[in-house]
Amino acid sequence: xxxxxxxxxxxxxxxxxxxxxxxxxxxxxxxxxxxxxxxxxxxxxxxxxxxxxxxxxxxxxxxxxxxxxxxxxxxxxxxxxxxxxxxxxxxxxxxxxxxxxxxxxxxxxxxxxxxxxxxxxxxxxxxxxxxxxxxxxxxxxxxxxxxxxxxxxxxxxxxxxxxxxxxxxxxxxxxxxxxxxxxxxxxxxxxxxxxxxxxxxxxxxxxxxxxxxxxxxxxxxxxxxxxxxxxxxxxxxxxxxxxxxxxxxxxxxxxxxxxxxxxxxxxxxxxxxxxxxxxxxxxxxxxxxxxxxxxxxxxxxxxxxxxxxxxxxxxxxxxxxxxxxxxxxxxxxxxxxxxxxxxxxxxxxxxxxxxxxxxxxxxxxxxxxxxxxxxxxxxxxxxxxxxxxxxxxxxxxxxxxxxxxxxxxxxxxxxxxxxxxxxxxxxxxxxx
Numbered sequence: 001x002x003x004x005x006x007x008x009x010x011x012x013x014x015x016x017x018x019x020x021x022x023x024x025x026x027x028x029x030x031x032x033x034x035x036x037x038x039x040x041x042x043x044x045x046x047x048x049x050x051x052x053x054x055x056x057x058x059x060x061x062x063x064x065x066x067x068x069x070x071x072x073x074x075x076x077x078x079x080x081x082x083x084x085x086x087x088x089x090x091x092x093x094x095x096x097x098x099x100x101x102x103x104x105x106x107x108x109x110x111x112x113x114x115x116x117x118x119x120x121x122x123x124x125x126x127x128x129x130x131x132x133x134x135x136x137x138x139x140x141x142x143x144x145x146x147x148x149x150x151x152x153x154x155x156x157x158x159x160x161x162x163x164x165x166x167x168x169x170x171x172x173x174x175x176x177x178x179x180x181x182x183x184x185x186x187x188x189x190x191x192x193x194x195x196x197x198x199x200x201x202x203x204x205x206x207x208x209x210x211x212x213x214x215x216x217x218x219x220x221x222x223x224x225x226x227x228x229x230x231x232x233x234x235x236x237x238x239x240x241x242x243x244x245x246x247x248x249x250x251x252x253x254x255x256x257x258x259x260x261x262x263x264x265x266x267x268x269x270x271x272x273x274x275x276x277x278x279x280x281x282x283x284x285x286x287x288x289x290x291x292x293x294x295x296x297x298x299x300x301x302x303x304x305x306x307x308x309x310x311x312x313x314x315x316x317x318x319x320x321x322x323x324x325x326x327x328x329x330x331x332x333x334x335x336x337x338x339x340x341x342x343x344x345x346x347x348x349x350x351x352x353x354x355x356x357x358x359x360x361x362x363x364x365x366x367x368x369x370x371x372x373x374x375x376x377x378x379x380x381x382x383x384x385x386x387x388x389x390x391x392x393x394x395x396x397x398x399x400x401x402x403x404x405x406x407x408x409x410x411x412x413x414x415x416x417x418x419x420x421x422x423x424x425x426x427x428x429x430x431x432x
Contacts, residue, residue: 028282029162030161030162030165030166031279031282033165033166033168033169034165034275034279035276035279036169037165037168037169037172038272038275038276039338039339040169040172040173040176041053041172041186042268042272042339042340042343043339043340044176045182045183045186045268046268046342047264047265047266047268047269047342047343048263048264048265048268049182049183049268050267050268050271050272051122051259051263051264051265051266051267051268051269051271052122052123052124052127052183052264052268053127053183053186053187054255054267054268054271055120055123055127055128055255055256055259055264055267056123056127056128056130056131056183056187057131057134057187057190058131058252058255058256059108059111059112059120059128059131059132059135060108060131060132060133060134060135060138061138061252062252063104063107063108063132063135063139064104064135064138064139064142065245066245067100067103067104067107067139068100068139068142068143068241069096069100069234069241070234070236070241070376071093071096071097071143071146071233071234072142072143072145072146073146073236073292073371073376074232074233074234074235074236075089075093075143075146075147075149075150075233076146076149076150076292076293076296077150077236077292077296077371077372077374078150078232078233078236079146079147079150079151079293082297083232084150084232084233086147086150086151089146089147089150090144090147090205092230092233093140093143093144093146093147094140094143094144096143096230096233097136097139097140097143098136098140100136100139101135101136101139101140102136104135104136104139105132105135105136108132108135109129109132112125112128112129112132113125116128120259121259121260122259122263122264123259123264126184127183127184127187130184130187130188130191131187131190131191133191134190134191134194137191137194137195137198138194140198141160141194141197141198141201144160144198144201144202144205145157145160145161145201147205148160148201148204148205149289149292149293150293151293152290152293152294153204154289154290155204156201156204156205157289159200159204160197160198160200160201160204161197163193163196163197163200164193164194164196164197165193166193167189167192167193167196167197168189168190168192168193169189171188171189171192171193172185172186172189172190174189175188175189236374236376241380242377242380242383242384245383246380246383246384246386246387247367247379247383247387249383249387249390249391250383250386250387250390250410250413250414250417251278253387253390253391253394253410254270254274254390254394254398254406254407254409254410255267255270255271255274257391257394257395257398257406258270258398258403258406261398261399262398262402262403266402266403269342269343269345269346269349269403270345270346270349270403270406270407272339272343272346273346273347273349273350273353273403273407274353276327276331276346276350277327277350277353277354277357278357279327280320280323280324280327280354280357280358280361281320281357281360281361281364283316283319283320283323283361284316284320284360284361284362284364284365285364287312287315287316287364287365288364288365288367288368291308291309291312291365291368291369292368292371292372294308295308295309295368295369295372296371296372298372302373302428302429303429305369305372305373305428306369306425306426306428306429309365309366309368309369309425310425312365313362313365313366314362316361316362316364316365317358317359317361317362320357320358320361320362321358324354324357324358327354328350328351328354331346331347331350332347335347345402345403348403348404348407349403349404349406349407350407351407352404352407352408352411353407353410353411354411355411355414355415356410356411356412356413356414356415357411357414359414359415359417359418360414360417360418362418363414363417363418363421366418366421366422366424366425367379367421369425369428370421370424370425370428373428375424375428378424378427379421379424382417382420382421382424383417385416385420386413386416386417386420387413389412389413389416390409390410390412390413393408393409393412393413394406394409394410396409397409
């Protein structure tokens with residue numbers, strides 16, 4: 001049972017309390033813009049156009065997750081432990097982002113022009129090419145934000161992640177209603193939002209360039225040669241990287257397979273259920289963002305780290321579950337009036353996704369404890385099992401049950417993920 005003393009003295013106390021509150025507030029504001037954007041695109045473009053848009057921005061998202069090499073989590077881990085200077089992380093991450101961005105653009109172009117009909121049936125190449133432009137921008141933005149997260153500067157972290165959805169919403173409205181454009185305009189709006197986030201993150205870096213450092217004496221102790229920096233970042237990063245890729249597969253395999261087995265129109269219906277259900281992860285994302293650097297700093301006290309993780313897990317799961325129930329009632333009454341009759345199939349898929357969404361909220365907290373213990377490869381092992389199960393279940397159930405089958409498979413995979421990571425979290429007591 002959760003006591004009032006724990007609420008006062010535990011996770012929601014002091015600076016941790018404020019950071020979670022600020023980050024959750026940002027998530028709520030961002031969710032408002034994202035929900036309006038989902039409705040605007042869905043009603044303006046229809047299921048088929050919405051499905052094409054979802055597939056076009058899925059490509060840069062996949063690229064960013066496959067090619068980031070775990071640099072972001074590694075940055076948070078080492079900066080949070082004060083084993084890496086923030087200035088050095090900024091410079092190194094920008095350079096790595098530019099190199100990986102150039103490589104990624106080349107790979108993306110190759111995929112579009114050689115495997116278009118196989119991977120993206122029904123989606124024009126022009127839309128995929130427009131979406132690909134967002135990849136290097138989104139990558140560098142994420143790598144800069146990992147520095148803000150590592151030093152627990154959540155003011156900068158929150159503003160640079162809040163800007164993209166609002167800028168995207170404003171530009172989307174201008175393109176759809178002012179210029180009467182279609183899917184192309186919405187993709188350009190998405191790219192513009194990523195640019196806005198990168199500019200804001202860069203301004204915060206420049207504004208805090210001197211303040212984020214340590215004393216001269218500590219700086220000398222922690223100053224690392226460039227070769228040592230890349231060895232540290234990539235040495236930890238690759239262990240977390242496979243986990244991130246497989247986690248992304250769990251989040252997006254269903255969308256890809258619905259488009260592959262059914263049609264862009266079915267994808268447009270299903271993606272609404274996914275987008276709305278994933279908004280329920282706002283609390284877990286906020287807690288997760290704030291906890292990772294804090295848990296990383298607790299390497300001398302694994303018992304306290306485990307206690308904080310377990311308490312955070314249950315609070316996150318319980319609150320997410322309550323909000324999920326309210327969301328189900330809300331969507332039942334608002335789905336047709338807001339989105340239109342053509343999206344009626346969204347409701348059943350949404351209900352099947354909810355149990356997995358609640359479990360997935362808790363698994364985010366568990367994954368951070370495992371990473372903070374210096375064992376990110378454990379997350380990779382768990383994710384490999386879960387991703388394999390997820391894909392197999394989707395391949396079996398989508399042809400049989402359509403979008404409902406995709407929701408069943410994905411929800412089951414999220415629950416399996418939480419169960420495996422719950423076991424692994426208890427083993428972190430042996431690691432600092």
